[in-house]
Structure formats: C-alpha cells, structure tokens
Amino acid sequence: MKVAKDLVAASATPMVLGILTEGESYGYAILRRINELSGGELSWTEGLLYPLLHRLERLGHVESSWQSVTGERKRKYYRITDLGRAELAEQRRQWDTVVGALKEIWHDRAPLTVDPLGGLG
Amino acid sequence: MTERGGQEQLEAQLGQWRQYVLRRRELQPSDADELEDHLRGSVDELVTAGLSPDEAFLVAVKRMGSLDDISREFAREHSERLWKQLVLTGDPGSTVAGARSRRDLWAMLGCAAGAAASVKVPALFGLSFDDDGSFYARNLTLFALPWLAAFLAWRRKARPAVIAILAALFALGAVAANAYSLADDSQSVVVTSIHLPIALWLLVGLAYVADDWRSSRRRMDFIRFTCEWFIYFVLMALGGGVLAAFLFNTFQAIGIVPEEFISHWLLPCGAAAAAVVAGWLVEAKQSVVENIAPVLTRLFTPLFTAALLAFLVAVVWTSHGIDVEREALILFDLLLVVVLGLLLYSLSARDPLAPPGPFDKLQLALVVSALAIDVLVLLEITGRITDDYGSTPNRAAALGENVILLVNLAWSAWLLLTFIRRRVPFAALERWQTGYLPVYAAWAWIVVLVFPPLFSYA
Numbered sequence: 210m211k212v213a214k215d216l217v218a219a220s221a222t223p224m225v226l227g228i229l230t231e232g233e234s235y236g237y238a239i240l241r242r243i244n245e246l247s248g249g250e251l252s253w254t255e256g257l258l259y260p261l262l263h264r265l266e267r268l269g270h271v272e273s274s275w276q277s278v279t280g281e282r283k284r285k286y287y288r289i290t291d292l293g294r295a296e297l298a299e300q301r302r303q304w305d306t307v308v309g310a311l312k313e314i315w316h317d318r319a320p321l322t323v324d325p326l327g328g329l330g
Numbered sequence: 331m332t333e334r335g336g337q338e339q340l341e342a343q344l345g346q347w348r349q350y351v352l353r354r355r356e357l358q359p360s361d362a363d364e365l366e367d368h369l370r371g372s373v374d375e376l377v378t379a380g381l382s383p384d385e386a387f388l389v390a391v392k393r394m395g396s397l398d399d400i401s402r403e404f405a406r407e408h409s410e411r412l413w414k415q416l417v418l419t420g421d422p423g424s425t426v427a428g429a430r431s432r433r434d435l436w437a438m439l440g441c442a443a444g445a446a447a448s449v450k451v452p453a454l455f456g457l458s459f460d461d462d463g464s465f466y467a468r469n470l471t472l473f474a475l476p477w478l479a480a481f482l483a484w485r486r487k488a489r490p491a492v493i494a495i496l497a498a499l500f501a502l503g504a505v506a507a508n509a510y511s512l513a514d515d516s517q518s519v520v521v522t523s524i525h526l527p528i529a530l531w532l533l534v535g536l537a538y539v540a541d542d543w544r545s546s547r548r549r550m551d552f553i554r555f556t557c558e559w560f561i562y563f564v565l566m567a568l569g570g571g572v573l574a575a576f577l578f579n580t581f582q583a584i585g586i587v588p589e590e591f592i593s594h595w596l597l598p599c600g601a602a603a604a605a606v607v608a609g610w611l612v613e614a615k616q617s618v619v620e621n622i623a624p625v626l627t628r629l630f631t632p633l634f635t636a637a638l639l640a641f642l643v644a645v646v647w648t649s650h651g652i653d654v655e656r657e658a659l660i661l662f663d664l665l666l667v668v669v670l671g672l673l674l675y676s677l678s679a680r681d682p683l684a685p686p687g688p689f690d691k692l693q694l695a696l697v698v699s700a701l702a703i704d705v706l707v708l709l710e711i712t713g714r715i716t717d718d719y720g721s722t723p724n725r726a727a728a729l730g731e732n733v734i735l736l737v738n739l740a741w742s743a744w745l746l747l748t749f750i751r752r753r754v755p756f757a758a759l760e761r762w763q764t765g766y767l768p769v770y771a772a773w774a775w776i777v778v779l780v781f782p783p784l785f786s787y788a
Contacts, residue, residue, distance in 0.1 A: 236364060263407050
C-alpha cells in the first residue's frame with residue numbers, strides 16, 4: 210500500500226515540523242526518519258522534501274545553517290522556530306479534528322496495521 | 331577495482347552529476363550542495379549495505395528521481411529565481427558563478443560611472459552643451475562606447491595586444507572627431523557625426539570578439555549582441571523618459587524647475603551609462619531577449635517587405651524616378667540600413683541547422699526589393715555627382731554606402747536564393763555577413779579620417 214499523493218502533500222508540513230521538534234536535522238536524515246516512522250509506506254521524493262524545507266524557511270517556520278560534519282562535508286541543518294512550533298500546534302489541532310472524526314466513523318473497523326500519525330500521537 | 335580507485339571514480343561521478351544539476355536555472359549552488367549531501371548520504375548507506383561505490387552511485391541517483399521533477403518542484407517554490415539571475419545583492423551562500431557575476435556587476439558599475447562622468451568632463455574645460463552643440467554631436471559616442479568596450483574587454487580577459495589596439499583606435503577616433511578644424515555648419519561635421527559612431531561601434535565589436543576575432547560564430551554573436559543591446563537601450567531610454575517626465579512635473583509642482591538638471595545631467599549622463607548597462611544586461615541575461623528577436627523579425631520582415639514592394643510598385647506606376655531633396659536621400663539610405671539590420675537580426679536569431687522555409691523566401695523578397703531601391707538611389711546619386719555642385723562629402727559618403735550596401739544585398743540575395751534551392755548551407759550566408767563587418771568598419775574609418783581633408787574641410 211502506498212499513501213495517496215494528495216494525502217502525502219497535505220501531511221508533509223506537520224510531518225517535517227514534528228520531526229524537527231525531536232532536534233535539528235538535515236534533509237537526508239529527515240527522509241530516513243519519515244521512511245522509518247511510516248514503515249516505508251510514505252514515499253517522499255527529494256522534489257517534495259527540499260522545496261518544502263525551503264518554503265518552511267521562507268515562512269519562518271524553520272531556520273537553516275550550514276555546518277561542517279566529519280571535517281570535510283558541509284551539511285545544511287534545519288531547526289524549528291517558535292513560529293514553526295505554533296504552526297505545528299495549529300496543524301495538530303486540525304489533524305486531531307480530522308483524525309478524531311475519521312475514528313468516529315471507522316470505530317467499528319479493524320485498526321490500521323500502521324498508524325501514519327503515530328508520530329503525532 | 332581497488333577501494334581507492336572506486337572512491338576516486340565515485341568522486342568523479344558526483345562531480346559530473348553536480349555539473350548537471352548546476353546547469354538547471356531553477357537550482358542554485360546551495361541547492362546543489364544540499365542535494366549532493368543527500369546523494370552522498372544515500373550512497374554511504376548503500377555502500378554500508380554491501381554495494382560497490384559504483385553501484386551505490388547508480389542506485390542512489392535512480393532513487394533520487396528525475397532532476398526534471400526536482401527542478402519543477404524547486405521552480406514552483408522559487409519561481410522568482412527564473413527572474414533573479416540578475417541578483418544585485420549576492421547570495422551569501424553562492425560560489426564561483428556568484429562571485430563572477432558580482433565582479434561583473436562591479437566592473438559594469440565602474441564603467442557606467444566612468445561613462446556618465448566623461449560626459450561632464452568637457453564642461454570642466456568650459457565646453458557646455460549650449461555653447462558647443464557640434465562638439466557634443468561629434469563626440470557623443472566617444473563618451474560611452476570606450477567604456478562599453480572596456481567592460482567587454484575586461485569580461486573577455488582580452489590580451490594586452492587587443493587592448494592596445496582598442497585604445498589606439500579610440501584615441502584615433504577622438505583625434506578624427508576633434509583635430510580637424512571644421513565649421514559647425516559644414517557637411518563634414520554631419521558626415522563625421524554619422525560615421526564615427528559606426529566606426530566606434532565596430533570597435534566595441536572588436537572588444538566583444540576579443541577572444542576569437544577570426545571566428546565567424548563569434549562575429550555572429552556580436553551581431554546578436556548589437557540587436558539585443560539596442561532593444562535594452564531603447565527600453566532604458568523609455569524608462570528614462572518616464573523618470574524625467576515625473577521629475578520635471580513633480581518638482582515643478584513645488585516651484586522648482588529642474589530643467590537644467592534633467593537636460594544637462596540626467597539625460598546625457600544617463601544615456602552614456604545606459605550604453606554600458608545595456609551591454610551588461612545582454613551579457614548577464616542573454617536568454618530573455620533571445621526569445622524576442624525571432625518574434626520581432628517575424629513581425630517586421632513581412633511589414634517591411636510589403637512597404638518596400640508598395641513603394642517599388644508606386645515608382646513603376648508613376649514612372650517617376652527618385653528626385654528628392656538631400657534629406658530624403660538620407661532617408662532612403664537609412665531605410666536600406668534598417669533592411670540590412672532586419673536581415674542581420676533575423677539571421678542571428680535563426681537556427682542555422684533548420685532547413686529553408688517560407689520565411690527565407692520572404693526574406694529573399696525583402697532583400698531583392700531593397701536591392702531595387704538601392705539601384706534607384708544609386709542612379710539618383712550618380713546623377714547628382716555629375717551636376718554643377720560635383721561631389722560633396724555628403725554625396726560621396728552616400729555613394730560609398732550605397733555601393734557597399736549594393737554589394738552586400740546582391741550577394742545576400744544570391745546566397746539566399748541558392749540556400750532556398752538547397753545548394754549551399756545556411757552557414758555560407760552567415761559567413762558572408764560576418765565577413766562583411768570589416769568592410770563597414772573600413773568605410774566608416776575612411777569617411778571619418780580621410781574625408782575632411784579630402785574635401786578640404788567643406
């Protein structure tokens with residue numbers, strides 16, 4: 210099963226902001242983390258991730274800085290800002306509403322094997 | 331393969347991949363860094379999983395997805411980038427290309443400031459616009475074009491020999507414009523004022539093709555540069571006009587009349603600086619106007635062809651030779667120059683590998699009708715030269731131009747015809763036009779240098 214594109218796009222922002230609340234991170238690690246959290250079900254492309262990170266930066270939800278790791282390689286790290294935390298809280302309220310409503314509708318169905326929103330609680 | 335060899339090869343592949351990424355205008359060096367880091371992360375992981383660096387690279391690139399998709403997404407987020415190649419403030423994260431364009435910007439600003447300042451230098455020696463209009467008419471291009479040439483020569487890293495030739499010829503131009511004692515109302519002043527800009531512009535061309543002046547492609551690039559420079563210059567002139575109008579009217583509204591400032595500072599200095607800025611714009615942002623050139627030629631070639639044919643039909647219909655005043659003869663010369671410009675412009679915008687099409691036939695019609703008009707004008711001029719007044723600088727210059735244009739147009743027509751019949755490649759036409767550039771230069775210099783003494787400063 211693959212998650213539909215629209216749903217991936219809609220959940221991308223809270224997903225990235227959520228991961229960044231765990232600590233600053235960089236593109237490749239964020240992608241790995243998403244893969245890990247979703248058990249490989251969420252297929253994110255670089256074309257989705259990096260422009261999204263740049264947009265979040267433009268909106269002030271994250272900050273970035275180039276840091277040297279292991280001597281030679283420079284890497285761009287992203288860090289969530291207070292504005293980003295507020296945005297995440299707001300998105301989380303919305304998602305809770307949506308998820309809550311869906312759970313009400315589906316309360317008698319078998320639970321999902323993987324909960325893509327597990328990371329958000 | 332040794333591990334070391336594999337690592338080296340991987341670095342080479344990553345380098346190639348990076349070049350490939352950087353060719354995309356949507357992606358900037360900092361994005362390439364970020365994506366490269368991603369790719370390396372992916373490769374490292376695959377190598378840890380047991381793949382060779384070579385295999386890991388292929389798999390990682392494949393996983394990354396097509397660059398087209400990535401670029402499209404980047405373009406969506408950074409739509410301003412497609413317009414932002416002219417960044418006036420450098421991106422702090424940018425690398426070599428960014429530093430280069432910033433250096434270009436500073437060189438351009440320096441040259442533009444120099445051009446603007448040189449307009450005002452004569453005033454320090456008491457030569458103001460009002461007192462000595464003819465001095466400014468003769469020297470107008472001498473204020474701006476050396477700076478434009480300097481900027482281009484700097485960009486091309488021209489060899490010292492080329493720079494020396496340029497400097498010597500510009501100095502010669504300055505001597506030709508000012509050393510002869512010409513009366514302000516003499517014909518020679520007018521003739522010089524027309525020909526010196528042409529001679530100097532071709533010097534700019536020499537600066538432009540400094541790295542390879544023998545190459546026909548480079549000369550064609552210069553023709554393209556000329557057309558695009560002209561468009562940018564006109565656009566800036568329009569903008570400058572709007573600015574001047576606003577300045578004048580807003581200041582007038584509060585009781586200050588800035589006429590002196592506008593006519594003695596803003597317009598002349600602005601025009602000189604704009605000549606340099608236009609050159610920089612073409613160099614920095616070529617691709618935007620490239621899209622306009624084909625449109626303009628497609629638009630105006632049919633219109634000019636129709637106008638010329640209508641005129642020829644009218645000449646035959648009324649069986650009336652061209653019998654007009656001197657000013658009108660100049661008008662015909664100008665018309666022919668415009669036709670030639672249109673021809674050059676469309677040649678420079680044309681894909682040299684495309685097969686002959688209907689548009690080439692239309693161009694042939696344009697050239698042939700221009701040729702017919704040229705013959706009519708030539709007949710009229712020769713008729714005049716044999717009259718009582720004999721040859722004057724004006725008539726001799728016009729005669730020379732018409733002969734030069736006649737030769738060019740005749741051979742162009744022949745080449746176009748054979749090209750349309752698929753006997754010669756388009757390159758022949760290109761070579762003919764680019765090879766002809768020195769003829770214009772030679773003639774312009776002859777008129778500027780030799781004519782005044784030849785006609786005893788008439």
